[in-house]
Amino acid sequence: MRRERVRDLLAQVADGSLAVDRALESLSLEPSESLGFATIDHHRTLRQGFPEVIFGGGKTPEQIVAIAARIAERGDGVLVTRLAAQAVESLEEALPGIEYNALARTALLRPGNPPPAGRGTVLIVTAGTSDLPVAEEAAVTADAMGCRLERLTDVGVAGIHRLLARRDVLDSAGVIIVVAGMDGALASVVGGLVRVPVIGVPTSVGYGAAFNGIAPLLTMLNSCAAGVTVVNIDNGFGAAAAAARILHG
Amino acid sequence: MRRERVRDLLAQVADGSLAVDRALESLSLEPSESLGFATIDHHRTLRQGFPEVIFGGGKTPEQIVAIAARIAERGDGVLVTRLAAQAVESLEEALPGIEYNALARTALLRPGNPPPAGRGTVLIVTAGTSDLPVAEEAAVTADAMGCRLERLTDVGVAGIHRLLARRDVLDSAGVIIVVAGMDGALASVVGGLVRVPVIGVPTSVGYGAAFNGIAPLLTMLNSCAAGVTVVNIDNGFGAAAAAARILHG
Amino acid sequence: MRRERVRDLLAQVADGSLAVDRALESLSLEPSESLGFATIDHHRTLRQGFPEVIFGGGKTPEQIVAIAARIAERGDGVLVTRLAAQAVESLEEALPGIEYNALARTALLRPGNPPPAGRGTVLIVTAGTSDLPVAEEAAVTADAMGCRLERLTDVGVAGIHRLLARRDVLDSAGVIIVVAGMDGALASVVGGLVRVPVIGVPTSVGYGAAFNGIAPLLTMLNSCAAGVTVVNIDNGFGAAAAAARILHG
Amino acid sequence: MRRERVRDLLAQVADGSLAVDRALESLSLEPSESLGFATIDHHRTLRQGFPEVIFGGGKTPEQIVAIAARIAERGDGVLVTRLAAQAVESLEEALPGIEYNALARTALLRPGNPPPAGRGTVLIVTAGTSDLPVAEEAAVTADAMGCRLERLTDVGVAGIHRLLARRDVLDSAGVIIVVAGMDGALASVVGGLVRVPVIGVPTSVGYGAAFNGIAPLLTMLNSCAAGVTVVNIDNGFGAAAAAARILHG
Amino acid sequence: MRRERVRDLLAQVADGSLAVDRALESLSLEPSESLGFATIDHHRTLRQGFPEVIFGGGKTPEQIVAIAARIAERGDGVLVTRLAAQAVESLEEALPGIEYNALARTALLRPGNPPPAGRGTVLIVTAGTSDLPVAEEAAVTADAMGCRLERLTDVGVAGIHRLLARRDVLDSAGVIIVVAGMDGALASVVGGLVRVPVIGVPTSVGYGAAFNGIAPLLTMLNSCAAGVTVVNIDNGFGAAAAAARILHG
Amino acid sequence: MRRERVRDLLAQVADGSLAVDRALESLSLEPSESLGFATIDHHRTLRQGFPEVIFGGGKTPEQIVAIAARIAERGDGVLVTRLAAQAVESLEEALPGIEYNALARTALLRPGNPPPAGRGTVLIVTAGTSDLPVAEEAAVTADAMGCRLERLTDVGVAGIHRLLARRDVLDSAGVIIVVAGMDGALASVVGGLVRVPVIGVPTSVGYGAAFNGIAPLLTMLNSCAAGVTVVNIDNGFGAAAAAARILHG
């Protein structure tokens, strides 16, 4: 339950448009609820502006549907990440209107009222075409959390003029998420060009000594541009959540 | 053969209810027995209170069935872990009454006489729903070894009120097993709240820099709460065996 | 040269208070300048709001003094990090007024005009007393970049009531930097309590399987709290630079 | 403040031997106290039966003395681990009667009333003479926490008869701590011989592919004896704290 | 071509039973022969007592058959290791009489004259049933190279009496190969009991922190028993080849 | 667009054989072009002598075909590496004449005019038959870039006479690419025999402690022969590109 909605409820009570009992019912929900195999954190929206996001990895379709259904009842929207293809159908049946994104491996049920928009735009920059699934997970998440989006795709440093030609886009962003595998060098270059927050997402794109993303992870952690921060390998979701903290925080 | 049973045999001999020859036959079993591809440790129950547990990984269904059958003849019960689905049917045929647990990937044949109950309760705490298979392996093992069980599920530190709301459950446990992947931070928090033994089980839940469980393993080994011990990644069995050592030792 | 100063120069030219020639001289500085052993990036302030920071590691005292002196001439202030003790004296001689901080291993020469203050406060939270040198590097950097500061020290998760008792301080911060070694669990707990940006700084505090900071680095990268970002091990400077990007960006 | 002491205070109030105000003063201490550079967890004894232990690594002598002095005022005893030699003198001056152990690198100030004895004996087994410093840290800690101690030294598996000859000592222990570097194989052998809890402490003894303790750490984590638990490399303190949890829990 | 055969040829020439031209033809084979995709080392038998062994990994069935056929023409026997199941049929067609061992994943075509027997027996000791495939690769190789074989199976250190009960078998061996996964501790224990050469083969049996054999590899490299040598993970072939060097060298 | 072709265009304009407008059209192509999911670097040929090579890993067949088609329109030829089998058919339909090499996993569309030949021959030396796929990727790439090719196959150091017998081939090469897995020792031996550039390509051939190519990668990086350089594991493409830089640079 978002803060705004709590305030609304209280205002309605104040002006008599909502009976105290009904308001009480809405508000008296426990901060967490046990489903046996899961304990849902119903206060997450209040604390952090967005309900608990369901990490699909290692969960059965039944578990995902049950958790998603319970969160959806609160009306704050539902986001599932790392969603295996075989869980999609039952999820779509249980929650009509949920939007499945095969590239991002996400499912999103938008809340009734859109979340408040933040201060600026999230720019998602990718080094190569193979980084797109991770970038798309970031895009779906940022969108779900109410951020405006812009994209710059396949502008890796092997042909750096592709990036420099778009200085205008870089300069107008509020937060930049740089998604890159292999050498991960793009995060440093972007970090050196702009003054806004830059969040690096190393990807598992590459082979051999890319070590499934360790190479770009280390590159970004050691960025010679000051103040670049990093999230886990392939963690587009986390980068967008960090961007939302920045723009809404 | 459990110590209690050896004492019973001797008592029966003492009071004349068992012929010396029959007692001798029961007792004269070799401490170990070779099946060619395996050497069964028949003294394990005497030494450690529970018969040899069969690690199913890397064994053929035929090998598992043959070893299980031979242990079952001793009457002390059989536990198989990491059991591949394709070995279940032949195991169930060979040992009627054996209980297969698909989530835990275990098969358990209970002994004729239940093992003696230990001093307290084993509480199994999980950080997330995806950690349940490992927690279930711990639960089946603890149950097989005669421990009372309690569970607290999906109370990871991202919503720490879920855990703090259950201080009563934490405080009443005899041993606590904390099962957590990703950041594995739950073990430290629990370790700081209670005075009883806390055993951490890092799980391979997560992706990227979770490195299949290395991240929570290191977290737990470096726990800032004093006296938290750790077992191998995904080793629910080992954690429960350690808990049984503590409660029965 | 900070943007504000460029605007001032132009305004002075506009109102006739500054001769065009003098303004030209100030503005016509090359964007970079070679000292032979170094190429100073004089446009860094314009691009990123703060001049190039001198990383003292692997540089001779002579090199550090020469670079610092050249940057100081521009009037934007100088920050040296990872400063070895033996370079302090000659630096203090060359740049009177520079402030050496032995705990943080930094030297700071403040600019004539203080940098503009950003939107909120940087709260630096440490898990233990041994993490203080890294926290202090962050504090000096944030201060140099014009951020307001607050601190919460030694509130690691082994005694979590120490942190929960200070929810008010957490809730009033604009950005939170969490500095922690060993299990690094504090970042996840803080990340789950607040909605503002949280930047984790793993430290090399600990021993054995802490692996000089790898353990808390992995913990923080795998934080189960969404949107926690991470910088390099012991990189207090980088965390503060990221905070400044957020508050000034 | 230990639970027993709280009970005593209350009993004294009940029978009139202690004025309510004095009792209040003793009890009203804040659960934590800030020294600026440290936040002391004064409730640790109540929660866990032993006051906060001071990890000397990375702390200045001044910080150690200040924290130790503040804990000592509560009367529950003080334990410092990883104590650098140069901090010993000032610590001994500040806290007369504190016992410095150069081999263990510990300093122990015993509480006025000895802690209650637990259920059994802690047996500390070492593989080699070079493992003694870590074993001694465990011994000092266990002693400080009120455990009875026994030792078996230099009984590594290269001459396994040395261990087998002492089966009696192994069989009479309540908890066994196995301290071993290099191949770390001793933990598995001991774990297979006894039914009581076995805690492995890998040490950094060895060279080359021992990787400062990684080799025995992995050995112990993969112990083929069921239910062996492990603590961090060289963490004698942690093993003893775990043993105390088991024997007093 | 084995040394003995070369000597025979020369003796036959000496006593007139072989025409010089025929001898020349046999001897004049190039020391290596190119098949385009492979260069066969035909002198390997002369230099090392056994022809080139074909590593099946990464080779197509066609390549394996072609190389095997060419080696077989020399009459010295053929051994293929790491043979994928799909290559077996065509190999059996091309080289009738070749013996496929599914457990060991080997195919062996024995030479016309058996190789000379070496000085003693190779004893292959395994820690667990899951280690059998690697042990079998060692057994097939040792057999192919003319070594006598003995086996001790499933005698891991969790039940060390199983091993100690067979001291006689250990004492009568010429070389001992110890095959063990997980903690790999068996190699150290065996190494401490005998005076003959002990070769450790770590296996990838286990999970989690066994890291596909790294754990037992490190254990064996750090064996506290002096003079234990080690081969690559799962390298039963290499261990047997080393044993053959020792017994025939 | 290759430099030669630009010069031709200009020459044609100079002698009147090409209308200015047509020349303009050819030259006025943007240096990069966005396809939405990709940004093609059309200046790569001008800058580096060969158009952008398409890395097939992580791209959908549709993306590969679209990018390849757009590059092909420029007339400079197309090279796709790491091409999954399922993308071949649609690629062959879209670009008739493209040559698929299943061993190398490449597809090559040759440009209308062959690229200029460089200064010497690229010799590709492999340690074993299993290294051939990587060697073939190098061969296709070198061929595409206009290099003359020679090969020496399966001459690993276990039978070093195979290599020494071909000193003539080694001595006549312009650049040598050494492709080797397992111990990777061949690069050092070749490096010590010749004076021309030697580029090592470690391969993922092997098992266990070969760690998917880490072993030969480290071997080559530590080559005791001076001046051997290294590319990523299995990166036949990169080695050939480096050879082309040397021979055409």
Next chain:
Amino acid sequence: MRRERVRDLLAQVADGSLAVDRALESLSLEPSESLGFATIDHHRTLRQGFPEVIFGGGKTPEQIVAIAARIAERGDGVLVTRLAAQAVESLEEALPGIEYNALARTALLRPGNPPPAGRGTVLIVTAGTSDLPVAEEAAVTADAMGCRLERLTDVGVAGIHRLLARRDVLDSAGVIIVVAGMDGALASVVGGLVRVPVIGVPTSVGYGAAFNGIAPLLTMLNSCAAGVTVVNIDNGFGAAAAAARILHG
């Protein structure tokens, strides 16, 4: 002995200016010579154009001097790398005229006749001032091997305009050596800008997750610019030797 000198000797014999016996003496030197603790490779100059270079690491001053003296007698010059300061004096006494370079930790005795100049210039580009010692080792080596040198210092990607401003220098080089620590991103950017060979030298500059050079090593191995090759961490010598192979090969 360089090839040119052998040809000279033969020419002198041919024209009668050198007695056959004296020529014989010069030529009849053994290809290698044993000093007991070292076996000098006197044919290295003939085979590779430069005499054996002495790696000073792990050698005593006495050993270094003895080897250097013996090589110097051949008249081809001597190069010592990784020279500890305490060996300098005795080396300078033994070989007057040897040039010690403290920054590069090298000592160079130039040969009587300078080596022939190669085809182009070696450009050494460094990312930061702290990378200079490695760059200097490369410079001394390249100089010793007869290469012309140019330098571009402190042009890391955090301020990429510093590099782009010097496109002319990049474009005129024959080979480029890129020396960079931390993120190592500079190698990819340079590799994308030029068509000549680019050799990356990762340095151990940095801290934390730079892991003493692993981070830039992985970055360079995964360079998205095609055909960048890499040498060992801090191996300025190797990079220059590779450059000399390219320019003289």
Next chain:
Amino acid sequence: MRRERVRDLLAQVADGSLAVDRALESLSLEPSESLGFATIDHHRTLRQGFPEVIFGGGKTPEQIVAIAARIAERGDGVLVTRLAAQAVESLEEALPGIEYNALARTALLRPGNPPPAGRGTVLIVTAGTSDLPVAEEAAVTADAMGCRLERLTDVGVAGIHRLLARRDVLDSAGVIIVVAGMDGALASVVGGLVRVPVIGVPTSVGYGAAFNGIAPLLTMLNSCAAGVTVVNIDNGFGAAAAAARILHG
């Protein structure tokens, strides 16, 4: 006590030259003896042909002297490895006649009767001069254990003619120990040339990606020459002990 000596004692008793009581005294020594900080394995000589060797690492001079003195009393000789320089003097005082070898860091007290000579010669081959300390540890150990010795020094593969020129020495050895750092390639080349046992000792010689010996360790574990075995990094002692097992076993 060596087997031969036990046999002598018994023979003396048999022929009346030794009183039963005296013989009893000599023989009745306990198989192990506790010194408090050490448990000496007095049966080691009987079991393995050589008394317990003292690993000096991590032991105080007092401990080393006490253990050495106690072993020396048995008359079988004493060997100390990894002996720190500061322990030498007290050791020489306590055990006159002990031979200190500074290069090998060993001290050897020869037994009254030399150990029996084994079947052949141990050849110690080193790749470079910097590998000599490890080779010397092997030499001292092999000598102490009664092996004949031969050496081949500084014959690394960068100049492979140095090795090939000494085929005669290689061919006449009974066991070959190959000591090599950096690329470790020498073990494979030697392994491919001979039929006798080859034991590789990787050394920590090198820098950067040699990772203190990991690089040559992996090279040797992955040797493409069949049957090369490996010991720990820098473990000259272990290699010689293995050689002694082979030659005396």
